[in-house]
Structures are given as structure tokens and as C-alpha cells.
Amino acid sequence: MADTAVGATTEPEHGGDPSRRDFIHIAAVAAAAGGGAALVWPFIDQMNPSADTRALASTEFDLTKVAEGQQVTIKWRGKPLFVRNRTKAEIAKAVADDSAAMKDPATDASRVKPGKDNWLIVGGNCTHLGCVPTFGGGEYGGWFCPCHGSVYDTSGRIRKGPAPTNLVVPDYAFLTDTKVKIG
């Protein structure tokens, strides 16, 4: 009898009050819907990262392992992270391109720590669909993604291909001159 209008002029049968009955119907349905919705959330949220996964958030890395012109790939939060000790030529090339037309414009200085511009630390996943780009491919001297052909320069900025943004620079800080804490 959900279609019984509130304040209907017809005499209700059996002496029931239609507005009271409607109230009970609405209250019952609302309580069931609210309870249902409250129960749905735990069943959805259980798929989000668990507490132990979230706890593995930061890592320390000793930079003396990386010689000039070398790159070390470390695993951070289950994903690769490139730690690159850039050569003078690479830095010069990146700075020279600062004002070139780019999809995601950024200066080279904004992607490194001041005075440490030889250290480029970027996420090792292509911002398109997450493949791991290889260094030395592509026409900008940086990374090339084998999956869908995105090309990054020596600052990890996207220069060509389907990726929408630059390789991500994670939060990190220099603990000493030769040690960084990532995350």
C-alpha cells in the first residue's frame, strides 16, 4: 500500500491511519537501507591496502653505491624507483629543455633537491599504464617505455607518447650527503 496518499480523503478501512502506516513503511525502509549501506562499506574497504601494507611506507638508501652516469633500481612500496646519478651532460640537456613545449611543464630544478642536481630520484613506472621504462631509449636521452612508446627526457619529463604526466618524484630527503630517506 505504498501508493496510499498521505492525508487521503477516503475513509481508511479497518480504522487504520494511513499517515501513521506510511510513516512506519518509510522508517522501516530507511532503517534497512541505512543498515545495508553501513554494512556495504566494510565489504568494499576490506580491499583497500591493509595496515601492514601501509606500514611499509619509507625506505633509506645509500647513494655511494651509484657511480656517476649509473642508475640503480630499488623497490619501494612494491614498485621500482630509479635512483640516477646524472652526468654533467644529462643535467645540461635537461636544463636546456626547461622552456621547451611539454605536456607536463616542469623545470629540471623543481625535480631535484637544491645543490644535489646530479641525483634524480623518480618512480620507475610509466605514468601511462605502469610499465617500467628503460633508460637510454628514445630521442630525448632519457627513458623509453616499451609498452606504448612513451619517451621521457633526462629529467624524467614526458616528451612524447601517451603518458599524461612526468615520472613521479617521490617525497624524499637527504639524511646526510650520501644517504636519502624515501617516503
Next chain:
Amino acid sequence: MSGHSTYQPKTGIERWLDARLPIVRLGYDSFVDYPTPRNLNYWWTFGGILSLCLASQLITGIILVMHYNPSAQGAFASVEHIMRDVNYGWLIRYMHANGASMFFIAVYIHMLRGLYYGSYKAPREVLWLLGCVIYLLMMATAFMGYVLPWGQMSFHGAVVITNLFGALPLVGESITTWLWGGFAVDNPTLNRFFSLHYLLPFMIAGVVILHIWALHVVGQNNPTGVDPKSKADTVPFTPYATVKDGFAMSVFLILFAFFVFYMPNALGHADNYVEANPLVTPSHIVPEWYFLPFYAILRAVPDKLMGVLAMFGAIACLFALPWLDTSKVRSMRYRPTAKIYFVFFLVVCIILGFCGAKLPDDPVIPHLTTFQLMGSDLNSFVWLSRVASLYYFAFFLVVLPVLGLVEKTLPVPDSIASPALSADAKKG
């Protein structure tokens, strides 16, 4: 076609059961006495073949689970254990892996048959939509199943596909994290894919029941596209359809067995026999063959979000098909122009599949450089994919709606029996 039942219980037990649960009656009415159009050709046998594929995948899959270890540490080794140590494990795994490909071969033929003979038109829209839902579930199941061996292709395929959702504005990143259960594809991802890979086939089985129910309400289409009008137009399901389906299944099983026994890895990738390594992506990452056309459409678009939307749009076109085709004539047998566009569509799907397997910037014609357009050489697979994708969408969104209004169709027979009978009459 769910008309009057002619089932007569013969024994006392059948009479007793029929009064309590008329399940034998249901089977008799659906698969023995059910009237089928008399002119069904072999393209109509793929429904039965698909049931066989589903049954085969369910049985082999349930057996594989008895030996498989769904963890990032143990998955790869347990698959090798199945291949080397489990008695007949190699057979069951090869049946399951190749069975997926066979399933898709059969479903693509089944869908193209429906497309050619107009099996999606009124009153079969719901039947067609249920089929599209089954196809979607099949794709999800196949994708998650491919992740389970935890090889390099499994892992990076999962990375690429889950990252597709990251293209969505605002919510993209939260969705991918939620799908992964972490900050990357890892053990939690594998576990949930395993759970869902076990669940979805049973959902497919459920939708198949609805699909068959809908089929038995509206009746089968047939090569003429003309509804059966009298008893002269139909033959009983048994023996006519059962024997024909049985023969087709046997032929199909020969193809299946050929792959399982002689070239079990021909449809797979060698990279998937290398254990997953999140730090290195295989130099050439491609999905399984049955996803290649959609993969080509994804790569044809230079923008991430638009590429993802185009790929999902390609599947959405199938759902909208009953309302896109405006032609009153069902079967393309009587649509000479539509037939030509259909053949082009078929060729374009194969071209897209071919492009999906190639590196986007590789030249189509070797050693020929033309000029750059939108960041790629015109003589490249990415441009071929662009042209082919354009036709794919134009077929659904332009050709079928417009052609139905302007095409001059051939005369459609009055009934299924009449062309055959009149041909006989001429002879006699």
C-alpha cells in the same frame, strides 16, 4: 515458443516426480521436443560448443585449484609443479589454458553469426544483451585467470589493465589502489583475482541459464531471419539439432585436441614462463590474442583517458547494437550492401588484432618512411590501428543506423519452408 507441453510420463516414478518437480518435463520440452527452425546451418552449432567450453573450463579449473597455490611466493612454482609433478597435470593445465582460447574462438564466431543474421533484433534484444554480459564476464575471467601463473606477462598485464582505471579523473588513483590492495600489483591483488576467477565462471553459468531461457521464450533466429509460421518450418530439437550439434562439437574437439597435444604454447607467450619481476617489464608486452583488437584501439588514441574510453566504447557498441541497426530486414542474406560492410568489418577486426600484436611505431611496409602526423609516421601500426578503429566505430554508429534507412533490400521469403518448397516445385 514455450507452448503446450507434450511430455507424457511413462513410468510410475516419472509420474510421481512430474507431480512434484517437473524437471524431466522441462528437459523434454527444452531439448527434445523443442521446435527448431528447419534451416539452421552450422553457424548455429556454436551455442552448444560454448556450453561444452564452459563445462570444460569449470572441470579443469576446479581440478587445477586442488594443486595451485594462490600466493605471490608460491604461485609460479605451483604451476610448474602442476606441469611437472602432478599426474596428468600438464594435460589438465594445457586443456584449461587452450580451452580459454577455444572458448573465445567459439564466442567470436557465435557473436559474428548473430551480427550477420540480425539475431539481436526485436524481439531478441534481451537475449543479445545477456550474451554481451556473458562476453564481459568471460573477458574479466580470462584476464584474471591469466594473472594467476604469476609470470612476467601475468604480472605486467595486470599492471597495465588495472592502470586503465587510473585514467579516470579524480577517482582513478583511489580505484587502482583499491583494486590492488596496496601501492602496486602484489600478493593481495593475486589473492583477490584468484577468488574472483573462481567466482565469475559460476556467474557466467547463471547468465547462460538466463540466455537460454530468453532464447526459448523468443525462439531461435534462422538464416532467413523470418520467424517460423507453421509446423512445416520447424523440426524437433532431438534428433535434428542434438545430432548436428554433436557432430560440430566433435569437429571442434579435434581442433581443441590439436592445440592441446601438438602446439599447447602457440597461443601463449614465452615471457610468462619467467617468474614475475616488478622491476623489469618484458620488452614487448601484449595481451592474449582475444584481446588484441581492443588493445589496438586503446593504443590508437594518443590520450590516456580517451584511449581507455575508446576501448570500453568499442564494447559498449555491442550492447547498443539492437538499437543502432535500423533495418527492418533481419538477415544480411537479403541485405546486399550491409553484407559488404560486414565483410569489411570482419577484415578490420582482424587488422586490429594484427596491429595489437605489433609495436605501435613499427612500419607496416618495411623500410619505408613517409611523413610524421600526430607524432607518428603515417606508415606505422599505430596509424593503421587509427584507420581501422575509425571503421570499427563507423560500422556501428554510422553504417548500421543509416544503411537501414536507405538500403534497397532483396525480397524476403514469406516463410522458412516456402523458398525450399518452391524450388522443389520448380524441379518437379
